[in-house]
Amino acid sequence: MxxxxxxxxxxxxxxxxxxxxxxxxxxxxxxxxxxxxxxxxxxxxxxxxxxFRNPRRHVIATDHNIIAPVDGKVVVIEEVYEPEYFKDKRLQVSIFMSPINVHVTRYAVNGLVKFSKYHPGKYLVAWHPKASEENERTTVVIENNLFGEILYRQIAGALARRIVNYAQEGMQVIQGTDAGFIKFGSRVDIFLPLGTEVNVKLNQKAIGGKTIIATKA
CATH class of the missing domain: 1.20.5 (Single alpha-helices involved in coiled-coils or other helix-helix interfaces)
Structure with missing residues (x-):
């Protein structure tokens, strides 16, 4: 498929x-x-x-988990200042996708899309510290019943030249469904509330729609 x-x-x-x-x-x-x-x-x-393969993955949608939005390797888990939407500190989890990974972006949570914005920009390598601020990117915020507002950012890499984002403000989205696509190598950053229990580790392989990034009772 x-x-x-x-x-x-x-x-x-x-x-x-x-x-x-x-x-x-x-x-x-x-x-x-x-x-x-x-x-x-x-x-x-x-x-x-x-x-461009798009493997079918059965996802049981639940508000208690945040799932990986993409396939790739976890390269960042740290507290950072998020300047665009929250303008305060958040817990950032970043997943880097190589050209051989599946590049489908899936919704990490159920909820209401509160914010969706495209930013033109540079094409630094996706693991560059400035990539999340200077590269071509989209920022999406989804309000979830348990976690509150979760922000994810699709970031183009050195090879990527097109980001596809299906999220529009006011949409109700379902966890695990198709949120977009990034062509030819990139990264996705997820910004979580401080204190969120994270289930992944640095350098861990994440599978979009399968790997649980964080949980909340």
């Missing part, structure tokens, strides 16, 4: 691979060179297909 945001790129990659294979068959006499070119083309197609 592939994400709808990849439909155009998948079509182009499939068309390009087919054209390369046909042209190499017609114009290249050297069988070894022909095979190398065809394998490179097929390899490119496979990379595109795996990047």
């Amino acid at each position: 592939f994400h709808k945001e990849g439909a155009k790129i998948i079509f182009i990659a499939l068309f390009t691979t087919t054209v390369i294979a046909l042209l190499s068959e017609k114009f290249i006499a050297d069988d070894t060179l022909k095979l190398i070119i065809q394998l490179i083309a097929v390899g490119f197609l496979i990379l595109v297909l795996q990047f």
Whole structure:
């Protein structure tokens, strides 16, 4: 199953691979060179297909858990000052996505979308300390019944050139459903209330829609 945001790129990659294979068959006499070119083309197609994969994950929505919004590695767990919306200290949990991770963004909690804003910006590597403030990004705040307001930020990386965000102010969203997509490498920051019990550790692999980031009774 592939994400709808990849439909155009998948079509182009499939068309390009087919054209390369046909042209190499017609114009290249050297069988070894022909095979190398065809394998490179097929390899490119496979990379595109795996990047836009959208695995089905069964999520039992509950207000008691905050789940990972994306696949990747937990790279930050720390108290920080959040300057855009809360303008006070929050607990930040960041997940870095490499180009080989699934890049679907899923809603981490149930609730009402209170804030949703896109920011154009730079394309620093996603783990750069200034990436969350200077890179292209979107900021979304969801009000949950138990946790209160939870902010998550989709951040473009050095390769990413398009962030897709489906959250709109006033929407009621369901945990685990499709919240958007970030194309070609990036990071998601989650800002939680201070004192939130966090269930993940640094360098832990997170699975979007599965890994529980935090819990509350």
